[in-house]
C-alpha cells in the first residue's frame with residue numbers, strides 16, 4: 001500500500017481525542033455523564049458496554065451529531081488538539097463504519113461509486129459530483145488494499161453482509177483518515193465473513209491508523225487492540241490495558257451477571 005495508508009502515531013503530536021467532563025443530555029436524560037478520556041494517535045482501543053450504555057452516543061458526540069452540555073465545569077472536547085471543527089473536515093479525519101450506514105446503502109449503487117462517494121460524504125455519486133482520475137485511482141487502490149477489486153462493478157444491494165461491510169470500510173478509508181471508527185462492526189456476520197472482516201481491520205491497524213472499535217461483543221476485539229474502555233450507564237466504568245480489564249470480575253460487573261472470559265489465540269469471548 002502507498003505511504004498515505006501508513007500514518008504512524010507520533011510522540012509529540014496532539015491526542016486524537018481528549019474529553020473531560022463531557023455530559024450529553026437528550027430528551028431530558030443524561031446519556032453521557034461526565035465522561036473523561038484521552039486517546040492518543042495510533043492507539044487501538046475498544047469501547048465495550050451493554051446495550052444502551054452510551055457507546056453510540058459517545059461516537060455521535062465525537063462526530064458532532066450530539067453536543068456536550070455547555071458550561072459544565074472543566075469541559076474539554078478536543079480532536080487532534082482542536083476544539084472547533086468543520087463537520088466536513090472531521091469526516092475526513094474520522095472514517096466511520098456502522099450498521100446504520102450499511103442499511104442506508106442497501107440499494108442499487110455500484111460498489112466503485114460507493115467507495116468514491118466517501119469523497120463527497122454522500123450516499124451515491126450524482127451529476128454535480130466531479131470525479132477526477134486521481135479519485136478513481138485512489139478508489140482502485142483501496143479496493144486492492146482490501147482485496148475486493150472483484151466487487152467493483154457489483155451492486156451494493158446484491159452483496160452479502162460481509163462483502164458490503166468491507167466496501168463501507170473502503171468508503172471510510174477514501175480520505176486516508178487518522179482513525180477508523182467501527183460501531184458494532186461484526187453484527188450479523190457469519191464465521192467466515194467475520195474472519196475476513198477482522199483480517200481487513202488488522203491490516204488497517206498495522207498501517208498505523210487508530211482503530212476505535214465500539215461493541216458489546218468481546219469477539220470483535222482484534223489482537224492489535226491493547227486498551228479497553230468499559231462504558232456503563234453513560235459513564236466510563238473502567239479504562240486500562242486489555243489484559244487487566246477483560247476479566248471475569250470486571251465483565252460480570254459491567255453486564256450485571258456472572259460472566260466467564262475465555263482467551264484463545266489472542267481473541268476473547270464472554271460466556272454467561
Ligand SMILES: Nc1ncnc2c1ncn2[C@@H]1O[C@H](COP(=O)(O)OP(=O)(O)OP(=O)(O)O)[C@@H](O)[C@H]1O
Pocket residue numbers: 026027029031049050051052053054055056057058216
Ligand atoms: N437522541 C436520543 N434521544 C433520547 N434518548 C437517546 C438518544 N440517543 C440515545 N438515547 C438513549 O441513550 C442511551 C444510550 O444509547 P446508545 O445508543 O448510546 O447506547 P449503546 O451503548 O450504543 O447501545 P446499543 O449497544 O444498544 O447500540 C439509551 O438509553 C438511548 O435510549
